[in-house]
């Protein structure tokens with residue numbers, strides 16, 4: 001995934017195991033715990049640079065967010081998951097509600 005400067009996603013899960021590594025740039029990764037099935041509690045936030053590897057593993061290590069906090073440089077991350085993810089849960093910080101987001105993976109030649 002390419003993360004343009006200053007771009008990040010909302011907290012979300014994947015519903016399967018995953019391994020993520022940073023190829024270029026630096027990203028901020030926050031991990032969360034789902035509390036009471038309706039809210040998130042932040043567990044930790046780290047900065048990860050090239051060569052850093054992290055995992056997600058439901059049910060307790062799945063919620064996270066990735067942000068490129070650089071104002072100038074894009075970041076590149078490599079993601080491997082245990083299944084084809086067509087939709088996953090996302091936490092809307094504006095409303096404080098959990099929802100679903102559909103993932104569309106496109107392969108172009």
Ligand SMILES: [Fe+2]
Pocket residue numbers: 012013014064
């Ligand atoms: Fe993710």
